[in-house]
Amino acid sequence: MPIYEYACRNCHRELQALIMKAEDEKDLACPGCGGHNLKRLISRVSYHQSEEDRLADFDSASSRSDSFYRDSRNIGLQAKKRAREMGVDLGSGFEEKLEKLRTDPGSVIRDSE
Ligand SMILES: [Zn+2]
Structure with missing residues (x-):
């Protein structure tokens, strides 16, 4: 924003x-x-960081408190950062799944059944 x-x-x-x-x-x-x-x-x-800023700040080695994961925007961030570090292209499908997970966690579970 x-x-x-x-x-x-x-x-x-x-x-x-x-x-x-x-x-x-x-x-x-x-x-x-x-x-x-x-x-x-x-x-x-x-607190109006972009996702790029969040990724840059994110330290995947340090443990996070529960409050970190209560912010739904942080869900999937660790996986994304790791993938980036390994040079893996997660593709647009991953982004879509992540967005679903953030907005409607139930639907992802239903889809994978
Ligand atoms: Zn004035």
Whole structure:
């Protein structure tokens, strides 16, 4: 998700905004003074990591706490990272299965029966 942080040049208030297209940014107004004189900051919103960032951060050798696996986006990440390290192309079928596993775990079990 493209979430950016801005600082108002008039009153120095900071705000975050979800920007889906360039026009969204033009409509942004400072919640403090209503001004449009905003400066985009380097985003510090780390929980909006892309999957690539997650893969880069992921250390497959270290053990993970239960909370890590409660985040469904992390399911399959270890398998994916290992496969990448070994140079295995999992193909688009794997991505589809992973997506199913994340959104509807029951369906994957049903499919493999
Ligand atoms: Zn302002």
